[in-house]
Amino acid sequence: MTLRAGITVLAQGRSLLPGAALTLLFAGAAVLSLLWTPYDITELDIANKIQSPSAAHPLGTDHFGRDILSMIMVGARTSIAVALVAVGIGMGLGVPLGLAAAARKGSLLDEVIMRGNDLVFAFPSLLIAIMITAVFGASAVNAIIAIGIFNIPVFARLTRSGALSLWTRDYVLAARVAGKNAARISVEHILPNVTNLLIVQGTIQFSLGILAEAGLSYVGLGAQPPIPSWGRMLADSQTMISLAPHMAIFPGMAILLTVLGLNLMGDGLRDLLDPRLRRTGR
């Protein structure tokens, strides 16, 4: 009995653990890069350019002789910072909008908020991000804003739909009878109960943010040199791919593994936090 329960728990956690491990690995690398990297990436070493992986440079060097491992560590910082702030913008604006829309369901406010969200949703996000950075200049800050804007409707819709079902609950009714106003109910009773949803969606949006940052940097609209970015590392390696495949493989792997880790973690968290999807066991 206990053995079977243990297996069930493991089976349920099968995506959470590896996902969290991968995510922690890159988050750890990003934090570590604040204190230490194997090499200083601001110093170029042209004489040692395009070296294959070796003991001195475990992941090789790029076309300026920079250590790719160090670049990936610092690049993780860029990716995580951009994605984190972008998700923050999305949550910070999207959640209050969603709560407000749910509290005044069917009102003009609800219509305005939700149709506004539909409008933003109607545009391909990366295309608009390219437009924003093209107009306001290419920089990490503009990339953050561009990606952040497209997180707003995601969180607004999610919050609204989650909140709508909660508004019919008895305890909300009780709160209303007790004389609490809609704003207070939203903050005290609704928000805590949609947090699970938000955490799961936040993880997914976080991974999308990393992909978007890499995409923008790849076309030269993200973080500007000398700030390293995985996307630009890929772009730099493009013409050298037959000459030095390691220059493309390692940043590509970094993007792949981080996004994979975040998605697995998101799945795992959903299984863990969302009671409706939790399996009851065999």
Place this chain on the structure above:
Amino acid sequence: MKQKMIKTGLASALALVAGMGAAQAQSDLVIGMQLEPPHLDPTSAAAGAIDQVTYSNIFEGLTRFGPDGSVNAGLAESWDISDDGLVYTFHLHDGVSFHDGSALDAGDVKFSLDRARGEDSTNAQKGLFAGIEAVEVVEPLTVKITLAQPDGNFLFNLAWGDAVIVAAESIEDIKTNPVGTGAFEFSDWVQGDRIEITRNEDYWGTPAKLESATFKFISDPTAAFAAMMAEDIDAFSGFPAPENLPQFDADPRFKVLVGSTEGETILSTNNAQPPFDNVKVREAMAHAIDRQAIIDGAMFGYGTPIGTHFAPHHPDYVDLTDQSAYDPDLARSLLSEAGYGDGFSTTLKLPPPSYARRGGEIIAAQLREVGIETEITNLEWPQWLEQVFRGKDFGLTVISHTEPLDIGIYANPDYYFQYDNPEFQELMDDLQVESDPQARSEMLKKAQRIIAGDYVNGFLFQLPALGVAKTGVQGLWKNSPTQAIDLTGVSWAE
């Protein structure tokens, strides 16, 4: 049985395709280039891509550049120069006609030159014609040009792509349908993709060996590499990714052409903007820059270091690279002397070519070593022209000046790097009227020393002409004495 039939069918189809390929290969050439011209009038814009497509192929001037940069006879078969050097009488070739059938005469020459030097002319090199006082038609095939002052460079000036002869009849549509006298005539332009030209069967000179040629625009270095490797294109002029050249070199299907261009690649410095108005700061930057590292890192070793704004292959070149040798310690002490011991920060705006983008990153790292922080902004060409070239809103930029013998730009205080030195301007004025070769040579050497001594810009390297072609392609220019992809002498090996 069925399989066998299919095989035979396949084989014959393949043979057919191969046969067609071989037959086409004899007379057709697809040549890749990175930038698409904005239009096709070389006499009204600076874009080098216009000249690359049209120079000598479609349009011709009174004189023309040879592959080695020498000035040869063009539409003028001969000329007489008066003893005082003021009057040039050009005798035009007989029987030259434009692609629309109209005959070339002295009136067309007068029209072209008057149009180029006119008040409302948009010619990018109006300076070439500044010395002309009058253009007169003497006889149908004789034209007389009177100069205000003797100009030792006049025949050279007339060989530029900006000085080609156009006809009044076809000037209206010249930007989309250029009508010239060249060995090829324009046939089609698919915007964003290619321009096609076909052989002018009525050409007055040696006819082109190719029946037709296509200029294909591939801006992305990776795509250029792939197109070349897939043999979709037969040659690429100005190959954008020097790191790929060793691979072409090792491949028996291709040959690599490494020549030199007139492109002085410089760290262009806004001389009017503090702290760059201080010569000590500019000198410090010159010593902070390691040219060899830039050539190795950005150009994969292709490129000749320069110490002044002059092409190393020119006979009057003075090697002044030692004057700005790499010495970061000296750079730091010079910065302290100038009052910038703690360094300063500035902007570094980079246009798209890889020499600029990569070179810029390397320079930023080298300047950081001596305490100068740069904020890099990568710009597309229109933005670069707008902000840097016209707006003069920049601290530093990396750019290659590809016009031949263009040291005269330093005499223009309004030019985007805003170098203002009366001594140099006077020297250029004197050079303009000097026709004695010995004296001219001395003056050019002096001019190089002045700008090197003032550390006007960071002088980096001479841009190499990097071309790739299929082994069978013959007659492509190896060097680029002017912005041209002259296909008139190109052919396939038998």
